Structure formats: C-alpha cells, structure tokens
Amino acid sequence: MKLENDLLLRAARGQKIERTPVWLMRQAGRILPEYRQIRNALSGFKELVETPQLAAEVTIQPVDILNVDAAIIFSDILVVPESMGLSYEMVEKKGPYFSKTIKTSNDIKNISIPDVHDNLSYVFEAIKITKSELKGKVPLIGFAGAPWTIFAYMIEGQGSKTFSKAKSFLYREPELSHQLLGLITETTIAYLKAQISSGADLVQLFDSWAGILTHQQYEEFGMKYVYKICEAIHEAPVTVFAKGAYSALENMKGLKCETIGLDWNMSISEAKTIFQNQKTLQGNLDPCVLYGDYNLIKQKTKEMLNSFAGHRHIANLGHGVYPDVSPDHVKCFIETVKSN
C-alpha cells in the first residue's frame, strides 16, 4: 500500500522532503488518557503487549490524536530475552524483573535462539493489524533493544543505576559475554527482519545503556553487534539510538544505517560535523522542555530545528516523552515542527 505521508522514510533516506517529519519516542502509551483507559482495564503492561488488537490500537492513538508523522509499534525491548528463555514480569512503579538471570556458562547453555515467528508471533500480528488499520496514513516503525542493552538486563535481572553486575561480567568473562551477545544479535536480526516482513517500514535499535560503558567497552561489546545488525538488515531503513554514547558518535559514521538518534545532551553541531549529511540525524529536544509553557516549547523547538538546519533531520525528543507531560504540550511541539 502506498503511503499517504512518507516524509519519515524520505528523510531517513536523505531524499527531498517538504518539511521535517516528527514523532516522539514513547508516543504510544504513557501520556494519553485514551491509552490509560485501555491499559487500566487489563491485568498489566504485558497483557497489552501480548494482545495484538489492543497493541495495534494504542499504536495508532498518537497518529490520530497527536498527528505525528509515524507510528511506532507498542511493544517492549524485553520480549527478546524472554523469547530466549528468560521470562520477566513488569512490576508496577518498579520496572522489569527477571527471576532467572545469567551468571555462569551453564546459564548461557540454557539460552536458545528461538524461532521468533513462533515465539514472538504476537508482535508480528500487532504489526499486521496496525498496518491494515493505519491504511497507509503514515509509516510504521518497528524496534528492538541493541544487544548490549538486552545483555545488561539478562545479567542484572532488573534496572540499575550502575549496571555494575553486567559491566563486571564484561570484564570478568569477555568470551562468555561475546557468546551471549552473539546469541542476542542473531535473535535480534531475525526479529527485526520478521517485523519488516510483517509490515514495519523502518526499524530502530535502542541502546539505552550505551552510556554507562567506557569508550573501549562500548566499541568491543556494544558497537560491534550494532554494526552486525545494521549490516544484516537491508529490507528497510535502520535508525540507531545509543543513549549517552558521546565518544562513540565518531565511529558510528561507519554503521550501515540510515539514521542516528541523538539524545538531548549530544551536541548538534558536533554531530553535523561528524556525519556531514551522509546520515540523517534524529532528535533531540530535551524532554523536560515539554513541562514548560507554550512559548518555551515553541522557542526551544525552533532553536533545535535551526540547529539542525542544512542537515538531514527527523525531529524527535532526545529521549522518551515523560509520562506526566500534558498531551497539549506534546501537540504544541509537533505543531511547531510542522509549521516551521
């Protein structure tokens, strides 16, 4: 089906666009009362993730309500480690919790590369329903966690300020680490390919914990696998968002991907100098700006757009939208980009 609005895809490929496209990380869920109504009728977050019809519904909500230029499938990066043998719960107000974690080589032996079509069929089903219900209005983004970030949860078993268990595992067990990262990478490639064949028009890799590794560790255990994934995906444009990976930006020039996400702390001018219009940059308004009044939101959004001027750009926040931001403030951000 031909897309009515394909700005995002043209921007990602560096083609001519009439205006900068805009969407928000975490736009599906969290901030919309229409989302909370659906969510509150369920047993929990995971029921929503695993119910394709409802996942599709909350995926489409921001397209209709906020008027963004793309939908992103409502799901969770942790469905991948779960499909590999580590199930998790999403604990209300606390976050994810894995009762089993990886501690030894024996634990890794119990990790399998799943048949994603079988194990994660609910995600592909949600993508198919979404694509059908979107009726070509805007592109649909698929996503996965980058291998290091997934690895971090598999070792740590939950969120952490320091992820020191996962980091020290890299130091203590480099070979086992590479083994596990390899398994995650293979699963992720199959998972993203299946998302694309189900209908995703673009896929984004989230390396949420890139910023806690040293430069050297991120090169060895992070970027290496991001590179492999980018190299394997030819079916759709790829975006890499490695939060906090300031010193890795230079080396990301070599990734075979179309778009690089910038967090709100990354310097736009530095990124422009590095990427020289050879990739599209995505981001990077500070999500906290949306707590300000309309004037502030307009002013900071315009400043951000001006800073990216002359470079391939997709407008977004520099991180997921915060849950307690008013939808009207989000709309103001979106409208400011669209009318710029």
Add this chain to the structure above:
Amino acid sequence: MKLENDLLLRAARGQKIERTPVWLMRQAGRILPEYRQIRNALSGFKELVETPQLAAEVTIQPVDILNVDAAIIFSDILVVPESMGLSYEMVEKKGPYFSKTIKTSNDIKNISIPDVHDNLSYVFEAIKITKSELKGKVPLIGFAGAPWTIFAYMIEGQGSKTFSKAKSFLYREPELSHQLLGLITETTIAYLKAQISSGADLVQLFDSWAGILTHQQYEEFGMKYVYKICEAIHEAPVTVFAKGAYSALENMKGLKCETIGLDWNMSISEAKTIFQNQKTLQGNLDPCVLYGDYNLIKQKTKEMLNSFAGHRHIANLGHGVYPDVSPDHVKCFIETVKSN
C-alpha cells in the same frame, strides 16, 4: 604541620612529583568492614556524619588500611541544603529524602544563608580532629556539592533518574532558579572556606548531576556558579568533578581551579588535548574494573596511567568506589599506581 606525603597537593599544583598520587572517591565508608562496624552501632548514616570523633575515625581508616595518598572528610553534600532550611533523612537502601522541597518563590523566601560556622560546626570539628589525628601523614580533602546538584535535590526532594522536576524548574522559572543557585553558591563558598580554615588542604566540588542538563543549561545554571566558587576560593587548591558533563569540558579550561575530575566515560586523550597540562586531571578508572581479578585490575590501571602519561595527573576511579567491592581489590589498584 608539615605534611609527610604532600604528593596530592604538588600534583594538584602541577609541581614536580616522584610518582602519581592516588585516592578513591567514597574511600571513607562503604567498602571497609572497619567502617561498617562503627556504622552499625549507630542509629544511621546521619549520626555518623554529625559525630565529629567518629567521622574523623572513618575518614582516617582508608589512610591506614588502604594506604591512599589523601584522606577525604567523611560527610555528605546534603548537609548544605539542610543548613539552609531543608532537613533530610537518609532512608536505608533508598537514599536521601527531603520532606520539604522548593516549589515556589515563597519557598525560596524561607531559605536562608546560614552562619555555617554555627550550623555546620560538626563538619569543621571533624576536620580539626582528623587533621590532628592524621599527624601530617597525608593531606585532607574537604568537599561540597556544586550548586546545580544541590539545587536538584532541593527541588526534587530525593534521588531521581531524570531529575525532571528540577530541570523543568530551570525552564519554567529561570529567575527563581538563579536566585536559589545564588544562595546555594554563597553558602557553599562560606562552607568551603571554613573547611579550609579548619584544616582541609584541598577542596573538591562534586557536580554529580551535571550530565543530565543540556549543554546550554549546564553553562547557564551549572558552570556559572562553579566558576564563582572557584573564583572565590584562593586558600587551597580546588578540584571540580562534573560527572557526565562531556560537552562542558572545553569550557572548563576557563575555571580558576587546579584539578578537573574525569568520569570513566570521558576520553583521556580528548581531555589532554583540551587542558594541555595547564590543569591536573583526576581519575578515571571504571569502578567496575575492581570487580575483576588482580590481573585485570593491574592491566586496566596501567593502561589508564599510560593514557595520562605526559599530563599532570592524580589517579582515582571515574566515580565513587562501589559498596560491594573487596578491599583487597581496592588495595591492588592503589599498589599498582604506587609501583608504576
């Protein structure tokens, strides 16, 4: 009293040294069983902070046990907001909690610049006892939180992943923010001067939450006040440690301080290029390396020392030592620096 070992002070001032001095952030407390024995006999963390004789005792422990080249007074950055009118509790396993926070201009009206000599006398008393009991063995480091970090706790009332309340206060109320930051700065200058006159040989500013501000915000609300403090302190060398402030490093050249702390993610080669031996660099071994075996600790410590070679340097971790690291591993780090 003349110091037996003044390596730290000479290194900070860029004078000739026989070898690189070494100490660890958070060396006092946490990791030592001797510390936990004292701590467990008390009602809580704050009782230890407020009892000069005991604070002095745990300050000296790492000098005797770990053989570091400096002591750092056992205290807490949050004694400053407390002295200004916001008392806090240290909740076991959760962290600091302020029952009153700053929300409006009225709340700021109730904030006072205290007579630190009166309000924080227990810190100065602890410094005096420590100096006397150290008998000139090694220098004593005093410290304070940088104004933005203290401000963040005064608005937020507790730790936070995003400090979004504090950040959005900067956006929504820039004038009130500057007013409060000014009050904190004035208090901090008086506090550090009193630490020095009580015996601290060097003082360090911790800007723990520098990294969550955009470049522009950190310049306007962070660095500006760090600059003021550095400008006001002539009585002893000053170290500035702004965690995560990657894009601010360039501008830190202009600070009137002797030493810049680097976190473990900061690029040593980039810092050397920026500072050109005009300031001393402190850091920056990844604290997770200390979870590795002795070979790994030695190897990574030597790599770190080699990377700093040719530049003024004080060896340290790139963050506070983690609580569950074995003291023997810490000793291995210290011995490796000393025998390099």
